Amino acid sequence: MSGSNILDTEKIRRDFPILDVEVREGVPLVYLDSAATSHTPNIVCECIEEYYKKINSNIHRGTHKLSMDATDAYEEAHDKMVEFVGGSDREEMIFTKSTTESINLVAQSWGLRELEEGDVIILTEMEHHASLVTWQQIGKRTGATVKYIKIDDSGKLDMEHAKEIIDKDVRMMSLVHVSNVLGTVNPVKELSKMVHENGGLVLADGAQAAPSMPIDVKELDVDFYAFSGHKMAGPTGIGCLYGKEEILGVMEPFMYGGEMIRKVTFDSSSWNDLPWKFEAGTPPICQGIALARAADYLEKIGLDKIWRHDNELSEYTMKSLLEFEGAEIYGPPIGEERGGLVSFNLEVPHAHDIASILDDYGIATRAGEHCTHPLHRKLGISGTVRASYYLYNTMEEVDKLIAGIEEIKKIFE
Ligand SMILES: Cc1ncc(COP(=O)(O)O)c(C=O)c1O
Structure with a gap:
């Protein structure tokens, strides 16, 4: 062929x-x-099979060989995925279920706590519901206003309109990197600069970009970058959230439970280090390891x-x-x-x-x-x-x- x-x-x-x-x-x-x-x-299917045949066990709390092997492989998978998008450290890479969950993590953990009436959330008219519905609902719950950058007749963002609506009230811009309908590649870097100059944060939805183009979060200068394993030759049930360490570090956990705690008493709890603070309960261990194998495969090609x-x-x-x-x-x-x-x-x-x-x-x-x-x-x-x-x-x-x-x-x- x-x-x-x-x-x-x-x-x-x-x-x-x-x-x-x-x-x-x-x-x-x-x-x-x-x-x-x-x-x-095949290489990813074999990785999954190998995992269940050779090292399947729970991570981070085992003192036995299998648990230690699974822990090492799962932690190294974070290193691989942060490198895949051009980040620096394992602390910046959180494994989630999907792009949708990654965006919800930021929206609930950062948005619900930080946003209030008078604040503005910038989206685009071409957002996937994963971003649009999530921030729309956060807007309703916090009183923040959602504004949409218009698209022009060729399906590209109207940058003049973007300039009009990005001002000091903007606290967050969540925008799709590559549109899943129009195929448009949005000027994330340019828009990021505008939002940062006004003191806001930027989340890029990379669900359609990370699978097929080299990503450099530092070059794009985004604060968060979300993507899914199942769209990039990996398994379902695994997504990634890259986040700048200084921002993730001060954010509250998204979910509570085991794994994400440091110390618990009957009255209070303190949180684990990044990225585990955001990975409550048993995480997608096999999926994470297999996703790293998929990333290797794509990079090799x-x-x-x-x-x-x-x-x-x-x-x-x-x-x-x-x-x-x-x-x-x-x-x-x-x-x-x-x-x-x-x-x-x-x-x-x-x-x-x-x-x-x-x-x-x-x-x-x-x-x-x-x-x-x-x-x-x-x-x-x-x-x-x-x-x-x-x-x-x-x-x-x-x-x-x-x-x-x-x-x-x-x-x-
Ligand atoms: C641009 C974009 N964002 C978000 C998503 C949601 O991805 P997931 O269903 O893996 O959470 C998709 C899925 O099609 C998408 O194309």
Whole structure:
């Protein structure tokens, strides 16, 4: 199978046995839904198997060999993941369940305590519900006002509007790094500078960025960076929150229980060191260790190459889709930077029907509002079909998508 000119997809595909699955007899899988959940290479599956066969046990409180081995591997996984996003120390890397939980951790732990009436939280019109609903609810509970940076016709942030609404009242900006619908890559660094100059903090939602582009939290100058394991060749049930040590250090715990305490009496408790202060109870031990293995795997292939490969497939998809009369593509036009995903509509039928007919051909896409209801209202549409790409996808798979759409056009004409 021919990939882009950038990655050896034939070799990479051999690492992902699921890609050989037939969704129905004689119908091979064409998986174009990695923005929802990506697949897991052999090396990560083997890591999970190895963990349960060789070192499975609880961490940090065991004096036996297995517990010590699991503890070492879990702690080293934090080192790996903080290095993966360009942070400095283990103290800055908290393992959570997902991007959603990472954002909720900051919102509840920092937001509920720090925000009050008169304060402003900045979001963007393209936020995923993980950020939008979370901060909206924190706004309601604290009296802080939520303001949204508008998007322009090409699906990019209106920076003039950003300048208008970012002022001294801003305490937090939570923005998506790469949009899961538009593919837009937001100017996180530029916006961070504006917010920091006004004394606020910045959280970037990297769910769609961390899997496929090199991330440097210091270069982006964000205070928090959230992402999920299951979108970056890792297992489900594991997410990451990078946070600057000086901020995490003064934040209250998110959840209470075992692991996160230093000393407990009947009347009071004190908290463990970072990052364990934020990891109450038995954490996702195996998942964390396997995620670190996934990060190694991606780095070995090269995140810059994955980014360019995904881009190339997106651009090829856009060019091919535009051949269809009435096809509508959302987000930055061809030639501009975008993530490895393309959301689109045809004149008919509805996005849900397109995706379910594509499934008949074995092509897995996603249809709906992709956890961005307000963005879809803004665009005046009730859903889109999203094809999303990762390191194992090929040009031939894009051709299959386009051939599927040709069939759909024929049926509905
Ligand atoms: C941009 C963005 N943010 C947040 C999330 C939520 O991720 P999770 O469901 O892993 O918490 C997603 C998932 O699709 C996403 O695309």
